[in-house]
Amino acid sequence: MTRGRPPQDRIYARLTDAIGDLNSRLGGLPTPSEAEGIWADLWHQEAHHSTAIEGNTLVLNQVRKLLDQGLAVGAKELREYMEVQGYADAAQWVYQQARDPGGRGDDTLVTMNEVREAHYRAMTPVWGVAPHPDASDKESPGKFREHDIRSFPGGMTPPSWVDVGPQMQDWLDFVVTIPTDTSRPLPELLADLHNRFERIHPFLDGNGRTGRLVLNLVLIRLGYPPAIIFKRDRAKYLKAMDRADGGDFGPLAELIARSVTDNLHRFVVPAVAGPARLVPLASLASETVSVVALRAAAERGRLRADKQADGTWRSSKKWVDEYLASRHKRSSTKRSETDVVAQSRPSP
Numbered sequence: 001m002t003r004g005r006p007p008q009d010r011i012y013a014r015l016t017d018a019i020g021d022l023n024s025r026l027g028g029l030p031t032p033s034e035a036e037g038i039w040a041d042l043w044h045q046e047a048h049h050s051t052a053i054e055g056n057t058l059v060l061n062q063v064r065k066l067l068d069q070g071l072a073v074g075a076k077e078l079r080e081y082m083e084v085q086g087y088a089d090a091a092q093w094v095y096q097q098a099r100d101p102g103g104r105g106d107d108t109l110v111t112m113n114e115v116r117e118a119h120y121r122a123m124t125p126v127w128g129v130a131p132h133p134d135a136s137d138k139e140s141p142g143k144f145r146e147h148d149i150r151s152f153p154g155g156m157t158p159p160s161w162v163d164v165g166p167q168m169q170d171w172l173d174f175v176v177t178i179p180t181d182t183s184r185p186l187p188e189l190l191a192d193l194h195n196r197f198e199r200i201h202p203f204l205d206g207n208g209r210t211g212r213l214v215l216n217l218v219l220i221r222l223g224y225p226p227a228i229i230f231k232r233d234r235a236k237y238l239k240a241m242d243r244a245d246g247g248d249f250g251p252l253a254e255l256i257a258r259s260v261t262d263n264l265h266r267f268v269v270p271a272v273a274g275p276a277r278l279v280p281l282a283s284l285a286s287e288t289v290s291v292v293a294l295r296a297a298a299e300r301g302r303l304r305a306d307k308q309a310d311g312t313w314r315s316s317k318k319w320v321d322e323y324l325a326s327r328h329k330r331s332s333t334k335r336s337e338t339d340v341v342a343q344s345r346p347s348p
Contacts, residue, residue, distance in 0.1 A: 008254050012185045015257045018264050018280075019224060026272050029223050031099040032092075038271045039095050042263065043067070045228050047088035050212050052231035056083050063088075082125040087209055090121035091226075094213050098220035109175050109218045112168065116142045118217070119203050119210040132205045144168070145204040154242040158201035167200045175218065186222075187253035190215065195244035195252060219260065225268050227259040270317070278306060278314040289324060297323055 022028060032039040048063040058066070058080055065071040067088050072081050097114065120142030127141050138146055144164045151157040159167055174196065178189050197211045216226035229237050233255065240251035269283035281298065285291040297303035298313045303323040305315035 008250055009185075011254055011257050011261075012187055015187065015261045018261050021280075022264065022269065023223065025277070026269065029099070029220065029225065029268065030272055032095050035268075035271055038267050039092075041267050042226055042228070043088060043091050043095065046091050046212075046216070046226060047084050049228055049230050050091075050209055051080075051083045051087050053229060053234050053237065054083070054208055056080050058084055079126055079130040082129050086122045086125035087213075089125070090118050090209075090213055091216070093121055094118060094217045095220065095226070098217050109178065109221050110172070110214055112172060114217065115168070115202075115210070115214055118213040119206055122209050122213060123203075123206040135204050139204045141206075144202050147204060149201055154245060156199060156242075156245040158199060164200060164202045168202055171196050171200060178218070179222070185253065187257040188249045190218070190256050191240075191244055191249040191252035193218065194256070195241060195249065198241060199245065215256075224260050225263040227256050228263060229255065229259060273317070275317040275321075278316050281305070281313050281315060284315060284317060284320045289320070294320065294323075302326070 030038065044060070044064055044067060047067065048058065048060045051058070058074070058076060062073045063084055065073045066081060066084055123141035132139070134147060136146060144161070146161050148160050149158045175193060178193065181189055194211055194215045197214060198207060201207045203210060212227075212229065219226055237255060240255055243250070244252045265280065265282040269279050273279045273283065281294045282291050284294060294303060294315070295313060298305035298315065303315060304319040305313045307313055
């Protein structure tokens with residue numbers, strides 16, 4: 001059988017299964033105060049990649065230095081540092097607001113004030129050093145645009161600025177329906193939500209960053225990890241947005257589903273599972289050993305693991321550590337045997 005990309009329904013099912021497992025076995029998504037390290041890693045990654053999609057050139061190590069130590073490493077324009085700092089502050093606020101809303105007292109996924117606040121936090125630092133050249137005093141961070149915007153390269157034209165307020169209210173009315181809408185898979189509803197926001201383009205600048213922040217606010221309130229669109233996927237993301245402009249939400253939904261599932265396996269599950277709990281191999285891969293290597297070791301019986309009814313393998317951090325230690329021991333033994341053979345050979 002020829003291997004290829006899995007169909008979208010399988011990608012959606014993997015996300016559903018992973019979230020079900022998180023909720024049933026690991027107690028759901030932890031709050032930022034419960035697992036600060038998880039959220040810090042996500043915060044760094046999101047600030048880096050979301051601003052890079054918009055053209056920021058800071059590399060991940062420079063982002064970490066800036067956010068963790070306040071160091072502006074590298075000869076970059078001040079604007080670039082402020083873009084990252086603003087986005088990171090907004091992302092941190094989104095994560096905290098989503099999980100610990102401070103007594104909101106309702107199940108609303110997002111409010112108009114939160115949309116404005118996300119934009120305000122993301123854009124204020126950069127606006128202070130490089131404001132939009134066409135902005136009036138009424139179009140500062142957190143305020144809707146009062147300019148019309150030209151058509152995008154793909155042909156989509158945002159609405160006139162006078163229609164932004166009513167269309168944003170329509171957008172909020174759509175968001176309210178997502179938790180109970182069973183007519184489409186959740187990733188496609190989220191893709192629709194994100195694309196509608198970007199088509200409205202409510203702000204003069206910073207719509208892509210704000211749209212991704214708001215998408216993550218909704219995701220976290222639904223109990224999902226945030227989505228991070230990596231800069232390497234920029235072309236794929238923009239093409240998927242163009243497809244969504246025409247009503248085809250599948251490619252964007254697939255990108256979102258893959259991102260959330262990957263973040264769940266890379267950041268959340270390893271941190272909350274503990275060393276002895278069985279988790280999917282994808283949650284145990286690292287720079288030291290890939291998921292492919294772990295699967296091969298499990299199939300050969302070298303790594304203790306349980307094969308599930310659906311064919312997936314589960315192991316634990318404890319078992320992986322034992323496997324890596326034994327692999328290192330075997331490697332050391334082979335090197336020692338090679339040295340003995342070399343030393344036993346007569347000199348020429």
